[in-house]
Amino acid sequence: MPAQPLRPFRPFARPRPTHRAAILAAGALLSLSALVGCGGGGGGGTVVGPTTTPEQAALARVQLGERLFNDRNLSGSGRMSCATCHDPAFAHGPSNALPVQVGGAFETEFGLRAAPSLRYLDLVPAFSRGDGSLASLRGGLMSDGRAASLEAQARLPFLNPLEMDNGSVAVLAGKLRRAAYAPLFVQVFGETADDELKLTQATQALAAFQRESAQFHPFDSKYDRVLQSQAQLTPPEQRGLQLFRDPAKGNCMSCHDIVTQSSVQPRFTNFGYAVLGVPRNPDLPANRDPAYFDQGLCGPQRQDLATPAVCGAFRTPNLRNVARRPVFFHNGRFNSLMTVLEFYNTRDSDPGRWYPTVNGVVQRFDDLPVAVRGNVNVQAPFGSATPRMTAAELGDLLCFLETLSDGYQPGTPPREGCRP
Numbered sequence: 001m002p003a004q005p006l007r008p009f010r011p012f013a014r015p016r017p018t019h020r021a022a023i024l025a026a027g028a029l030l031s032l033s034a035l036v037g038c039g040g041g042g043g044g045g046t047v048v049g050p051t052t053t054p055e056q057a058a059l060a061r062v063q064l065g066e067r068l069f070n071d072r073n074l075s076g077s078g079r080m081s082c083a084t085c086h087d088p089a090f091a092h093g094p095s096n097a098l099p100v101q102v103g104g105a106f107e108t109e110f111g112l113r114a115a116p117s118l119r120y121l122d123l124v125p126a127f128s129r130g131d132g133s134l135a136s137l138r139g140g141l142m143s144d145g146r147a148a149s150l151e152a153q154a155r156l157p158f159l160n161p162l163e164m165d166n167g168s169v170a171v172l173a174g175k176l177r178r179a180a181y182a183p184l185f186v187q188v189f190g191e192t193a194d195d196e197l198k199l200t201q202a203t204q205a206l207a208a209f210q211r212e213s214a215q216f217h218p219f220d221s222k223y224d225r226v227l228q229s230q231a232q233l234t235p236p237e238q239r240g241l242q243l244f245r246d247p248a249k250g251n252c253m254s255c256h257d258i259v260t261q262s263s264v265q266p267r268f269t270n271f272g273y274a275v276l277g278v279p280r281n282p283d284l285p286a287n288r289d290p291a292y293f294d295q296g297l298c299g300p301q302r303q304d305l306a307t308p309a310v311c312g313a314f315r316t317p318n319l320r321n322v323a324r325r326p327v328f329f330h331n332g333r334f335n336s337l338m339t340v341l342e343f344y345n346t347r348d349s350d351p352g353r354w355y356p357t358v359n360g361v362v363q364r365f366d367d368l369p370v371a372v373r374g375n376v377n378v379q380a381p382f383g384s385a386t387p388r389m390t391a392a393e394l395g396d397l398l399c400f401l402e403t404l405s406d407g408y409q410p411g412t413p414p415r416e417g418c419r420p
């Protein structure tokens with residue numbers, strides 16, 4: 001395949017100031033600034049002290065996490081923060097349609113997977129194997145579940161040479177000690193000369209920010225309002241929801257779980273794994289090597305599960321905010337949500353539309369080695385010689401997915417095509 005460069009890298013806009021976490025209520029902020037204020041003179045402050053309430057300590061940790069999340073100095077290039085790839089203005093997902101983001105100390109390296117949204121990850125359970133079968137695997141962070149927790153995950157981008165590329169733990173710890181928020185860091189965790197511990201503390205603050213800040217789980221989509229009886233789906237949205245649930249049509253719900261215990265808002269994932277056979281993405285730099293296959297659970301990034309039966313499986317993502325994503329699937333193969341729906345609907349009835357044809361033979365599931373192509377899921381919406389849904393039905397399904405975007409303003413009509 002031609003070694004065509006990706007679209008040129010455009011320097012990212014400065015991360016926008018994020019709306020303050022709802023938990024940082026005005027009163028709490030006052031006491032927090034009193035708490036951190038005394039450490040302002042160069043990091044000599046005391047650890048969150050006896051007069052500090054647990055709430056204040058938790059707030060300080062979240063606030064520190066937010067500073068770390070937005071600090072572009074914590075990268076080899078000095079230009080990349082967590083927010084560069086997980087932009088708060090794009091539901092903490094990528095702000096551009098590149099299949100993978102550009103990183104590394106000299107911004108010359110390409111990632112291996114599309115950057116996910118970081119919203120609503122709080123309930124992702126730790127990775128578990130069940131009885132070892134593909135259907136029983138659950139949880140873990142990263143699309144192959146290789147990171148056990150948000151804390152463990154946060155270490156990875158800092159040191160990944162394709163991402164923030166800080167070079168070494170010592171270099172990173174030095175930056176943390178010299179940062180403008182170093183006093184806050186010391187207030188929260190105390191002083192330490194141990195670089196490993198310093199990094200662990202940073203990952204704890206980052207995890208606290210992602211877990212506890214309401215920015216990451218606002219639950220204010222139209223669909224949430226509908227569940228609270230404060231809004232109503234329009235007929236097209238309602239039909240889309242039916243298709244999403246119908247086991248003979250979309251059957252989306254069998255993986256993107258919607259059934260909820262009354263106290264838990266739906267996450268649109270069962271946290272399980274499936275092999276969809278997404279077409280190979282020729283725009284992904286790693287794919288210039290024809291022998292490179294990203295097989296999810298069985299590597300090459302994940303190294304401990306090389307059972308052939310799980311090859312090609314990725315964790316089922318949450319579908320909240322999916323209508324705002326510029327890029328879809330682990331390999332960033334598609335750039336429009338309607339194309340994703342068409343792929344689900346016609347992968348098996350019209351494979352020539354999705355996979356290349358070589359010598360008259362359609363190369364189905366071309367992003368997997370031939371030996372594991374049999375792992376691909378063939379339940380509905382797949383596995384049918386004729387599409388299960390009409391074009392109009394896909395339109396309705398799209399209308400429903402658009403109700404899952406955060407920040408719904410009550411009374412706002414849906415776009416044309418989704419109105420009654």
Ligand code: HEC
Nearest residue numbers: 081082085101103113114115116141142143153154157163
């Ligand atoms: C260069 C872009 C880039 C940067 C910078 C970056 N990430 Fe990511 N992030 C990704 C990609 C790509 C993935 C998906 C990796 C995978 O599935 O293997 C990811 C995955 C994650 C996940 C797991 C999401 C899930 O659904 O399991 C979390 C959490 C996360 N990143 C947090 C962070 C934090 C915290 C930082 C800063 C310390 C950060 N990221 C910096 C690109 C980036």
Ligand code: HEC
Nearest residue numbers: 250251252255274278314315316317328329330340344377
């Ligand atoms: C067999 C389980 C399964 C079924 C059924 C299923 N999905 Fe998925 N879905 C997944 C998995 C696994 C992924 C991630 C695949 C990957 O990245 O390679 C995914 C990814 C997606 C994505 C891309 C999200 C992103 O962040 O890139 C969308 C959109 C989506 N599914 C919507 C749907 C809709 C709509 C339906 C019903 C028509 C559906 N899915 C049915 C398992 C399923």
